[in-house]
Structure formats: C-alpha cells, structure tokens
Amino acid sequence: VEVIQTLIVCEKPDAAARVARALDEDGDPHRTDTLGVSYYESRRRQDTIIVCSALGHLYSVDSKGHTVRRYYPVWDYKWKPRHRIDKESARLSRWIQTISILARSTDRFINACDYDVEGSLIGYTILRYACNGAQAKAQRMKFSTMTKKELQTAYRTILPNLDYSQVEAGRCRHELDWLYGINLSRLLTESTLKQNRGYSTLSTGRVQGPTLKFVVQREEEIQCFAPTPFWTIDATIQHEGQTYPLEYEKEKIPILAEAIRIVVDCKNALLEVANTESRTGEQPPPYPFDLSSLQSEAYRHFGYTPARTLALAERLYLDALISYPRTSSQRLPPDIGYSEILRGIASRTPYKSLASKLTSRPILRPNQGPKQDPAHPAVYPTGESPKRTLLQPEANLLDLIIKRFMATFAESSLRETTKLILKKDRHNFFMRGSRLLRDGWIEFYRPYASEDSTKLPDMKVGDRVPIQKMRPIEKFTEPPPRYNPSSLLRKMEEENIGTKATRAEIIEILYRRGYIKDIRIEATPLAVKIISILDRYCPLITDSAFTSHLENQMEEIQAEKITRPEVLANTLEHLRPVMLDLISKEDDLGAQLAEVVVAQRRSNLTFDYPCPSCNSKLMIVRSRASGKRFIGCTGYENGCRFTLPLPQFGSLAITRKNCKVCEFQLVTTRSGRRRPLTSCPRCYSNKAREKPKVISPV
C-alpha cells in the first residue's frame, strides 16, 4: 500500500495543534520540534499528515533592486521572506527552513490558513516560495470554527484548488499598500530628516491618509467652533406627592424673549391634560454579530478598543469557543447546527435556563441581518466549554457573544410608550413614559440590553395639575463629539476604506506615530500639518472616495471581474506623477514638517504640572555627563535646581492623569513585554485622581 504524506499549512501554531488533534485517529498527534519550530504528525488510516504553521505572513513585498532602505521613489518590487526585510522578524527564517525541509518529502499540500484574503495569501506565499511552487497542486481546507467536527468535515470535503481569486485580491492589496506606503512614508520621513533637526518616523498610506483626515477634519470643526445660545424650559409638576419633569413642545427656543414669555404665561398656572397617546411597539431581536458590531458592543459595554476585541476574539476562535471573527456577515446559516450549539451552551450553568428555553422550541430561526460574507457566517459560539480558565476580558467577550447568539433566536420585545399632553392656552407640555410589556429577546441579552422604563402619573383627560417649577435655562450649542476608536472604525466602515481585518490596526498605527492621542481622539499638530501638506500637494492620497474606489476594485478582483495587473497599472498611473511632483517640492515640505516634529517632540517631554519651586515648566531631560534621564526645570538658567528621578529603562510617556496623593503628573513606563507601569515620579504612588486636575497655564 502506497503511503501518502500530506503537508497542511496553518496560519498560527495554536491552529496547527488543533487541526492536528482533529485529524489524528487517536486525537494525539506526535509533536516534533526542529530548529525551535513545532510541527505535528497525525496518522489517518494509511496516510501521514504533517501539520505545520506559519506565524502570520512569512513573506512580504519589498523593493526589487534598491538595498538602501531610504531610497525613493521605488516602483519595482518582489515578494521576499520577511526576515530579510525586517530585522525583528529574524526568527521567521527558522519557520521557512522547517517548512522547506518538510515539503521535500511531501506528496500532497493543503492550505488550512483562515479562509479569507489574508489567510489565502499567507498559505499561497508559503506554498509557492517555501514549498518550491507547490501552490499549483495544493488543495484548500475551508472552515469557520476550530471544532473537531468542522475540521474533520473540512478535510473530507476539501476544495481541489487554492482560492485564487482571494489570493489575487490579497496580493493586489499588499502590493498597492506597499507602493503607496513606502513611497509616501519615505518621502515624509526623509524630507524631514534632510532638515537636520532629528529623526522621526512619519508615515501615511492608502488607508492611513483618509482615516487621519477624518480625525483632522473633526479636530478643525471643534477648534473653529463658536457656540450659539438657546433656551429650554425647565418645568415640573407635582402629583400625589411625586415630582415629574415636563417637556415643552419646542425642544430648543432660539430667542431669550420667547423663552421669558413662555415662563411668564405659564408660571403658577394650572395645566390641563388635553390628550393621552399610547403606542405599543415591537422591538425585533438584534442581528448576529459581524466583526464591526462586535467591536462596537465590546467598546460600549467593556471599553475594549477594536484592536483588543479582535485579539480577544481570535484567542477565543483558536480555543474553538467561537467561530471565525473576521467576518462581515450578519447571517447564521442553518448548517451550523443551531440546536446542537444551544445544547452545548445549555450545558454551562450560567446559561442553562435561558438556552433550555430555546432548545425546547420546535423551530429555531435567527433574526438574519442584511450584511453577507461569502467566506464566513456571523460570529457565533461553538457551544464548547472552555478547557482552560479564561481571562476576565476573554470571559466577558464570550458571554457577550453567547448572549447575542441566544437573543437572535428569541421573539421581539414589546414596549408601550405613553405621551401625556398638558395644555395651558396655546402652550403644550409633554410627559413621556414607557414600560416593557414583554421581555422577548431582552431576557436573553441582559445586561447588555437597555431596559429603561419611566413611570407616568395616573392622570386622565381633563385632570388639572399646578406647575411646581418653571424657569428658562440658558444653554449653548456643543461642538461635534470627538471620535473614539470604535466610532472611527465605524466611520472607516461607512466610507468603505480598509478591511475588517486591518481597520483596527490602522488606528493603532495612528496612535503609535503620535498623530492621534487619547481615547476621545484628538489630532496632534503633526497630524494637522501632514494632512494639510498632503491636501495641498496630493489631495488624491487623502481622498476617501479614491481609497474606497480601490477597495471596490479589489472586491472586483475577488469576483473575477478585473485582474490584479490591471488595477496595479491604473493605480501607478495616478501615483507616479503625484510622487514626482512631491519630490520636486521636498525641501519646502521637509521644512514645514521638521518645524512641527520638533515642537511635538518638545511637547511630549513637557509636563503640564508646573515646577513646585519656581512655577516654570518641567521637562524630561537627559544629562550630557551621565547619559541618565530625569525631570528638570526649564528655569534652570534662572537658578532653579528642582529635579526628580525617573526610571532609566523602557520608554516613558507623560500621562494626563494626576497623582491622587501629591497631584503631580503620572508617568507611564513601558519596558519590553512587561505590563506598562504608571506611577508618580514625585511620591511613587500609582493611584490617579478620578478627574485630571485642571492646571492654569504657567
């Protein structure tokens, strides 16, 4: 009997371990470590299945000819092992070496990376470059959860070829992003460096540019905002010993005289109940989670950033607790086995009673949403119990996903809203109340569903009640709210820029580059300058419509309506003249950028808290003699010798929080992979005040 050796390539080590366990006849594959890289050997009938893993992308795009990394513009590129491009990825060479050795004795190749554009590309590049052109004969495993049953089914019903449309779309995205990113980022960084005012990494890209522009535009709206006045009527009535607030018919009164007239007309008057309106409305169950709605809910309830939610969800996916999270679908197809999942959920004590209510139903039908994804269904729990103790954030996210899944099968909730209309001559006042008549899906989605209810006084038409309090309140219009990571991600999705897999990472990059700061996102002067320069010299780069057009083209590659070389050729036609024009202006550009970079570097090192000795500004200073860093006073030249010590290792960041004990500004130290340490440099306390102290300018 001929023994066939199969090589399965997975995306991550944990995924490889799970695939190997699922495919091994005894569920106990043999693990081997070569060059510090683990792979698994599973036995299945006569065949040997070797399961190895990548560590995300092992290959990436780089310039073809130029070895000098500062050269630009670059138009020729090729795919290279990542360890040759990036020093920090040196360990990846061992992965490529191991896979290459395994491929030599392999008859059959399978790509079992995540079934999406990135996963297809990761598998394709490994098979093509590390397995000596094995992509041509490779097969594809398609699965949405890492459960044993689904992995075995995926192996049995394997796709005969790689999913080339996804691979081509992925290649195009990487190549386009590289062409944009490398040329524009090198231009920004190098033109600033040529001004001899220090190095600072500046970057922009096809998605980064328009995303940053959203933040900068909002920042400008806020900075240029001049409030205008309006008035509301603050009125209450008292009925049977209880006070109830009243709503005047006009929410905003734009003229003071009008507000005063209303108060004069109605003060101490008797209001008569003119009418009552009652309405009963059904609230349908929520849709199943796609990635962005999951990120949005996790931010709302737990405050997790989109990137953190994605990382947690991936961890749960690798533990086979939920389905593949990078999905834009809001639909749950019946073949996932609703009853079986619910029975699995019911086996866990906290969900037993709720899940049992659903399993006892003869028909289970989820409330399907409008968004679809051909590759994966919406995010759903697998029904398996955790095999390890989950960290609290993981447990929180899993609870949210389980409850959302159950809620989608429940019936609508029923709410009664009542409006009492009270009259005094020509003035109308309203009182609104609401109560839940039927819990429906809310029962399954507690505590994540809103259950507000407001009680109204027991009054009938014709009843009269005196006004207890009546006064005009002067208010002012507010500037538009700042974006937070979740609302910025939603904006990116609305404008169709980036992908579900990359959006969260783009926002993290903007933070890392110092373009944005704080949870309520504020654009820094550097971001404002970069956007103003790009808008002036190459508006196409920051135009979200253009980026969205490219996204659509990549979707068309996936749908096989257009080819990758066509899209690349069209894009280069736009990018080439823009780059050449920018290069001709790089002196001017660099001078403008260097100015802001230096100012930002200085402001990052300056404390808002004034020097306790002389009230001058305090800064992080490095001693020229010892090379050590400390907090020093800018009033040094005037004789102030105030200093405070600082940690000598790791990167430092001055926070906006103040110490609870001594009110000095706290400093965060990040060192290696250790948890960031936030503490007070003056009294070493790590407790922050509830609200940052407002310090008047020195």
Place this chain on the structure above:
Amino acid sequence: MNQALNVWTIAYGSLSVPDFLQRVQKLPGTGLKAKEIARFLAENPSRWK
C-alpha cells in the same frame, strides 16, 4: 464669528460686539482657534469686518 454674532444678536435682542467677544471666549465649548480669533478681535476692534 460673523455667523455666530448674527445668531447671538437675534437670540438676545441686542448685544454689543465687545460683549459677544468677551462671552464667547469664556464658554467651554468654544474651540481654541475661535477663542484666538475672538481675543484678537477684542484687542483689535478695528479689524472687525
């Protein structure tokens, strides 16, 4: 600033420009650039167009 002044004048009935500039500077919702312009115009009334 011009647009805001029009709204403020209608809202309060009558309002002098210096009074408007002074009040708008003190509001927490006023943006930094708007505050800067208000301060400049308060110090240089002749530049108000």
